[in-house]
Amino acid sequence: MTKLPSNLTNSIKLLRTKLDLTQDDLAKKTNCSRQTINAIEKNKYSPSLLLAFKIAYILETNIDEVFGIE
Amino acid sequence: MTKLPSNLTNSIKLLRTKLDLTQDDLAKKTNCSRQTINAIEKNKYSPSLLLAFKIAYILETNIDEVFGIE
DNA sequence: ACATAATGTAAAAAATATTTTACACTGTAA
DNA sequence: TTACAGTGTAAAATATTTTTTACATTATGT
Structure with missing residues (x-):
């Protein structure tokens, strides 16, 4: 990440289903x-x-585990 | 933090001035x-x-260092 | 005292996020 | 096959964030 980040990613579905939600x-x-x-x-x-x-x-974690940036 | 968090805090000014911005x-x-x-x-x-x-x-750090929740 | 940089704030407009209602699609259990 | 849970999506309305313009206040250096 050398430039100002501008694209979000997330692992909501993964973490959500792991908790059966x-x-x-x-x-x-x-x-x-x-x-x-x-x-x-x-x-x-x-x-x-x-x-x-x-x-x-x-989701029992912190923002950086749920969301990422590119 | 036992309940759903709802109040943000931040250390922007601290981190910002540390970088002389x-x-x-x-x-x-x-x-x-x-x-x-x-x-x-x-x-x-x-x-x-x-x-x-x-x-x-x-600010050369991650979200959890800049923002908090209560 | 004066000039200037940095910050605080306000109001209106624009952009974006969120809700609500509603319906379609998929998979799965009965 | 029917029913139902879960998901995808859309459009309109509402709420919130962000921009723009503009001015006041505070601190600092000369």
Whole structure:
């Protein structure tokens, strides 16, 4: 990563299924909609940092394990 | 942190001054406005995850060192 | 005291994230 | 085959983030 990063990646699906959670489960636990989880999981847009923290918290890890940058 | 986290904190000013950068410097390097850096630094709102990553990158550390949650 | 750099702030507009409602598709269990 | 859970997606509305312009305040150097 030599330049200013600009592309997000994520391992939500991997971590989520490891905990046997559906998109809907994760949505409810993070207080957002299933569509939002789906969109973030499929990289439709960059979530707010707060939501990213919540997702990492529910997935029992930290942001850098859930999201990456390129 | 026993509950779903909901309050952000940050060490932007500390890390920024350690690198001798002004708000404007950091803004330019992260491709955002000085007002945005100022607002985030003063916790006015939760930035996008992408901007958070960029800030951490310019501050030569990772998100968890720059931002915290309560 | 003066000039200037850095920061704080505000309001309106623009861009982006998120919700809501709704429906289609896939796989799987009965 | 039917029913249902899980996922993908779309469009409109709403909420939030970010930009832009502009000005006030604070600190610092001369």
